[in-house]
Amino acid sequence: MNLKHKILDMVNDDLKGIETALKQNLNPYLDIVSEVAGHILFSGGKRLRPLLMVLSARLCGYSGNYDKTFSTIFEYLHAATLLHDDLVDEAKLRRGKPVAYSVYGNSIAVLVGDFLLARALSIAVETGRNNVVSIMAEVTEHMSQGEIHQIVRKGQLDLAEEEYMMIIQNKTALLFKGACRVSAIISDAAEKEEKAISDYGYNLGIAFQMADDLLDYTSDTSSLGKEVGADLKEGKLTLPVIYSLKRADLKDRAQMEMIIKNEKFSVHDFEILIELLKKYEGLKYTEKQAKKYIAKAKEALMVFKPSKTRKILLGIADYVLTRKA
């Protein structure tokens, strides 16, 4: 049994509970809202964010009955941003299905995104903890700005590693961190534990996004469920390219720039680019960096004593590095 299946086996009941909660807490008055929200929510997502919250809560000794309910906050928020981001990215496929805005139109996609954001907020209020709502607000502010940051720097070849790090922190890592931190808060965990589980989430989130950016160069469309090379087509410069561009000699850099600037690059062009990413070790470096953050994430968990739950969270960290989609 590979790592993914081992983890899935151990979290099977949790995932079932999360699925039920996601269905039960949607509550729109219009059927079309269920349909569009369902299109994005029930299309084979990994449920990584709510799962992190449920497991983190267990690790922090949560004893209430609302972990699954509260975990929907982070899946609804995630789905809301996907609805808005797909529109932003003009993406065509998401998890192997046509994206919502292409099926239902821009307007409905944006507004159902707003609805999901509001639902996440309503459920956050139900925790009865002011700082949970506060974290949610902060995460949303940073996510929208992270996306905007990426857009305003689109196609600009001088994007440095530092700025890339800031973007992925805002658009991805803070949501992971938020899911973990909220679980510590609803569990009344000690400050030391809240910090540890937040660090786990943050570092996991950074590594997750780096692995995601790698997959755009190493996977194929059928296993990824979206177009390969999509980042580059959208003008998004990610770490493999940023690192390689910086190290390339003049001739190779010129060739890379030509390919990157040509929005309609061919399959052949893309293969040349990948060779150059290999030559200048952009892929290897990104993998190394992701590994570093995964190590930090796992290290943070050492504050907690050994348990089945800790083992699963450590396993998830390893999975993030090896995942194929």
Added chain:
Amino acid sequence: MNLKHKILDMVNDDLKGIETALKQNLNPYLDIVSEVAGHILFSGGKRLRPLLMVLSARLCGYSGNYDKTFSTIFEYLHAATLLHDDLVDEAKLRRGKPVAYSVYGNSIAVLVGDFLLARALSIAVETGRNNVVSIMAEVTEHMSQGEIHQIVRKGQLDLAEEEYMMIIQNKTALLFKGACRVSAIISDAAEKEEKAISDYGYNLGIAFQMADDLLDYTSDTSSLGKEVGADLKEGKLTLPVIYSLKRADLKDRAQMEMIIKNEKFSVHDFEILIELLKKYEGLKYTEKQAKKYIAKAKEALMVFKPSKTRKILLGIADYVLTRKA
């Protein structure tokens, strides 16, 4: 001095305070976010929602220093929905200026909307009252669904008055009600006062939207700051049309339907339609209904003893009926 100027004279200091608060509480880390948010926020909006909150709080005896700060919640939320709605409506002008998405692109408009929503949320958390955040979540859920409701019924001639009422309640009146109700909550007002000021806001909101829908048939582009007949072009059936369609004889109804269904109706067509709205009293009926809700709004204020603030709120109710833009 006309009513509008009389009111403006009495709320001059409040409006200045609200302007300052709107500038101070935005806090993005990206300049482009200030620019786009500024495009919608500082373009001559009436500040009706934050003003209602500040005045309602005063009426309820609020004695803190944060009324202006908290009032930004409702202007940021309003601006967020405008950014998303203009995209939805494919509008071209807003307050006489090109709409944000046409200047900055769809993606930025959507994401700055998300940012404003998140800012509103952050400030709601600062009130330290769980039910303020809860009201905000509920208002946002209803607003998005009200807009979606309008879209799914676009161009459908069987929209009844009842369903129209539900749409304008969700997309407009609940935000007005929310602004007023929150002011009662932060003032620790008695239940009776909270209910009264909420009723004022709700009824004012309904009348405001009816007046808005009337203006689409009675105003001209230069004073309205947006295209006249825009609702109809977008397939939005509002009360003047709904009422007239129901009462028209077969021949007139056929003509109205032809004009409504033709997205590219001419100025001449539009004039014919207005004549028919007059003939079947759709304009008069809408005005009568708006007056009824204004009367209810004013009646609700009778719970409070006479004061300068009550007088201003009564004046605002009258203004909603007479406004030209």
